[in-house]
Amino acid sequence: MPEMRFRIRWPDRTESLCYSPSLVIKDYFQPGHSYPLHEFVKLSRDALEIASERVRQKYGYTCSSAMSQLAEIEAKASQFLESNNPQVTVTEFIE
Template identity: 45%
Template sequence: MPEMTFDIRWPDGSTQSCYSPSLAIHDFLTTGQRYTVGELLDRTNTALQQASDRVHAKYGFACTSAAATGEQIMLSARRFPADAEIVVVAMQPGLEPS
């Protein structure tokens, strides 16, 4: 199962590198795109749950790393209002062009 990382730039300019056990994040976030903190939380929670579900389907257990990533994002997001903007600055690996 391909793993990936994605980097977020928070409203204060700090960046956070995040982990996903699958490429599911690509279905919910786009490099260079701006999202509100509230949108980011909704999108990453859904994406990381989907990624964990993929791990469960393949290996028979949920991915605790996906849950930990969601928790780290939520803790970081608490510092900002829900309508503040973040930017997804990188996603590794990227998707192959169709």
């Protein structure tokens, strides 16, 4: 199963390198595009849950790395909930 990483820039200009066990991330995000924080978190949740399910279908267990990545995204995003119009930018895909 092809895995990938994707780099994002948070509203405070810090960056994170994120992991997905599947290329499904490409169906949800576009490099160079900014997303409202709530939309980015929702799309991340949808994509990483699908990726984890693909691992379960192939190997018989869900992907704990995908769920850990989602937890990290949600935790970091919570820091910006009170910000005015917070945006997250997907800067690149790394395969």
